[in-house]
Amino acid sequence: MRFGARTGTVLAASVSAFVLSCTAAHAIGDDGSQAPPSGGSGGASGGTLTASAATRIKVTQKSGGTGGSTQPLAPVDPNWEPPACWYEPVATPQQLKAAVERLKKNPNGDLVPVTPSLSWGEELMVNHYEKGQDDTDSGFSYKNYNLGKDGMFWRGVINKNRENDSESYDCERTLFWQNANTLPDDDHAPTPDVLAGYAYDKINVPQTEVELKPAARSTVNLPTWAWLDKATFKEVKVRAELPDAGVWAETTAKPVALHLNPGTRDAETYPASGDCAINDDGSIGAPYAKGEADRTPPCGVRYLRATDGAPYQLKASVTWQISWEGSGGAKGGLPDGTFETTQAMTVQEIQSVNR
Incomplete structure (x- = not known):
């Protein structure tokens, strides 16, 4: 099972352009167009979420383990751990555009989380996702938020049960586009084995x-x-x-x-x-x-x-x-x-x- 480390790319930019997740950040899609996430790291306050957003993985108890007193299992292998982080779809083109439009109206307000630990302000968001400019030599950019294309923007999510582990920060790939019905070519894509490990941790x-x-x-x-x-x-x-x-x-x-x-x-x-x-x-x-x-x-x-x-x-x-x-x-x-x-x-x- 591949829950190993992978170092993501964290873009260099001026301090005024981005902040760490301790600063309030816009919840992409918090305009009521999607169901609220659940079961992950992050907090909500005043219509915003921190950059280490909650997972959208839906957990369902299919059989057993209900009623009376229950307790989690202890893996026999002491070295086994659930996945520390993974990537998830977090915004449609329309939702990302709406988040940036809010920034334009209030440039000094909340920022947009682009990784679990990094948020961007208006300048970087507009350049990379609206104008298609790559002014950080990151090798990516998008025009007009990919409106009209079939897919979503993805971002890393941290497992709240491992948020203090160093591996939790392996999913630092900056908010990226993924075509519909495909998974990222990345060690931390949410493949079935990753979800199986996540489900094990919930048994x-x-x-x-x-x-x-x-x-x-x-x-x-x-x-x-x-x-x-x-x-x-x-x-x-x-x-x-x-x-x-x-x-x-x-x-x-x-x-x-x-x-x-x-x-x-x-x-x-x-x-x-x-x-x-x-x-x-x-x-x-x-x-x-x-x-x-x-x-x-x-x-x-x-x-x-x-x-x-x-x-x-x-x-x-x-x-x-x-x-x-x-x-x-x-x-x-x-x-x-x-x-x-x-x-x-x-x-x-x-x-x-x-x-």
Whole structure:
């Protein structure tokens, strides 16, 4: 997956012609001609947005992960991160022209963001996007805002969850034109794999406590059964789409295994690895039935020493397998995710128990 760094071109110009994103900037298209963006970096005040504008990626929970308490997954691969930035369509020719016209009426007012960290004033905007003049040797310019052409102007967007990372400033390509139904030839284009990584970062799974028998008080040398009912274990699917770019991806988290860590070396797990596989019906382990106290459970733990004051902390972590599919028939996988819960276990020194 290509979420690596790419250095963009930041144009040199006089201080009076541009400012950094800490200064208020016009929201391109804030004339009511488009739906407000959501879910990204930036803030709105008085009809303006900061230069690091919010993303227009639409996130939809397709299945699972709703109701009750949910939490995000932790990727098994500690080096994996969601994309730091990408490019998005932000303005039609008419919307860009409207933003510059507002500048003409108030040259000392808000500026127009052309990168996540850079905004331009009237002179540069008029020269580059209206008159077709390239007075910064940048190698690009447009006449009359490309009015009449089919496409949009694109700009970089920063992932709000990574806005303090240096890679967040790799999308510094100045506001550029992209023909309709095409994606930029750029490492940070919003391809399906980028949207899949963005969707992964939005996945929340249920906070599921493992069923135990006995539930909180176990007995030395007798097994504690552990299981998860199939009704508890469901796939979670999140869709991320960028409508103006015609790109989408659906990322699916599928529960595949349960790992038990008894919280002490004085214990044995079943199976010995502590990894309880998922059954064909979607459940894990098997519920305890009366009279099975001495049987070996398919998933569980046996404590060999009683607790002394503080209970053992039994950790149960569920592994979720991550896959995705997207526009154009694209598909792939992402690192597995885990979610861990901890349950206190008191173990008593009794050799027999009536269950």
